[in-house]
Amino acid sequence: MSDEIIRRDPRAEWIARNRLHPLHAAMVEQGAVEVRGPSGLIRRNPHAVGFIGPNGIKRIDRLNGNSQAAGGSRRSAAKAVELPLHKVESPEYYIAVVPDLVGGRLTAHDKDVLGQAHQLIAALNATGAVNGAVVAITFGDCREDGFDKAGADRLLQFSEAVFDGYAPEARIAALEQVEKSLAPRFWLFPDSVAGGFEVGLRLAARLDERPLTQAWQVGLQTTICRGAGGTSDISRPTERFLLLTPECANPVDETRHEALALDPIDRPDVAPALEDLGQVAVDPNSVALGEAEFILSAGNGIHNWENFHRAAEVLGATEAGSRVVVDDGYLPRFRQVGASGTWVTARVYIAVGISGAVQHLQGIAQCDKVVAVNTDVGCDMVKRAALSVIDDGDEVLSELIELVQKYRQGEVTDAA
């Protein structure tokens, strides 16, 4: 205690009071906010708080240095955080994941399945296994660049032309080779109509395994699956083949992974019994709006409606509209996108003359690529869009129609 007794120094106090004293500057610490005064009391200097901002006005940071994260400047807020890298050297076992890769990119379902794979590895590690790696196996054209963040430790890509389009037999032959060379501890597939269901069941039938389909709660010992067309839960022992429902597990979001390419695996050539004759043209307006893949949507910025309908026809896009144009009678009610209309899931959504009300943005929350055509650069749709064009909608659509017509005639070949 005796150390903390503060002794007054009357002379120092006198000097501190007297600003004209030659020793005054030494007695009063300039710049420090809190100073122990000569009397022993804490003195706060309000003039020393804060800093002079770039415009010469004093700024006081009351967030204790967190102002960057709080969105003080928008650009720094968007700066990506570098996640810690999860490394697996010389893995002892693999968990194979075959993602759907709709349009060459990982779907949310695929990411859930990758997250489930890491949960299984964590559970296996708890039982004493070491060094498990998740290997993602892709076929055909792959445009995904986020395998590291989605949780793929290894990547096995079959990119030959054989695998393009619908080639289940070639894929199964390749996966059989993967089974022989890597012998994965688990095979995980998304149980989806986009392809995971078919590939998973074909491979399980070929390898004479009994798969767990519609699995939604997976443990090392038991798994709960949906049965009887989704009306019952079956609790059963976990097997090697798992077909997982969406949201079976949380996607990986706290680590980065290596996504190292594995050495290519030889695959036998198979003579396919199924011949892919290509996709058949379907009238895009006969497809339900909620499941349309490509939508051309009109808002208040459209004046030439004939041009809009022609554009939708030429592009092969499904027509849709914002609430305003539906209320005005330009489009039927079932074409309305947004909170009181349809929630769409399109891969590509072109919004022409839609500024983006909150209700409308809710309706397109699940769209992958949004293209905005608008005259107002500050509107919310432009903030949401992957590509924004600041121009009159009618004009851009006319140009687009011409381009696509030339493309169909084979004149524009160097696109993209």
Place this chain on the structure above:
Amino acid sequence: MQPKVSADLRVVALVSVGKHPSSGRARRADQDARAVEMGLRLTPQALEVIHAGDSSNSVLRDYAGMGLQAVKVLEQPPQADVLPALVEYLGASLPDIIMTGVRAESGESSGMTPYLLSEKLGIPVVTGIAEIRSVSQGYAEVLQALPRGQRRALRVQLPFIASVDSAAMPARQSAYGAAMRAQVEAEQVSIEVVDSVRASWEETPARKRPKRLKVVKAKTAADRFKAATAKATGDGGAVMRDESAAEKAKAIFDLLVEEGVLR
């Protein structure tokens, strides 16, 4: 629309007992009924409908009421694995087209039946077809249902197995009189394999799955506040302002081509 077929085509539809999604009552399974409908359109007189299970089940009459002369039943106990019986029966004289639903509405409903049959019988399987366009010279051209209402044309050699998707033509109504007139031909099968693995399973009514919560992993109060209030904006893509309309249209066009939505 009647597809073009040759006269001696032999089509078999495998049917199961369905379950109404909300009442839980036994009914004709939706996809199986669509398979029967497709078969009736291919070969109105010669379609063979087979069920492996209990011949006294009244649901079979619902199928028969679609205009069938007979429904063939391979007698199996409820806990049996029906696959060996089906393989034996179908393998004895292989039909040209075997149709099933994609997934059953009762039991495990794994959807494995067509794939296992395909492996055991050594014939190809086509998943989720919506229509059979034509059958000629040993080949069939079928339309496969894809997600988002799309269709893909496939050519496959006979014989083959097809699972029929819910996008196929809806099944016709079942008529009571026709259902009563039709024969239910029970056939005693020598093979009975009990599915012993399944005995250990525990089956309960489906539990409602918890909704995924949006977990905000924010370190500071300011971050949490922002996560709770901020609008969901993208990462702010490219903005084109001063280019000509043609250049802007070209940029959109390139994006469409890159995404592969222009066909």
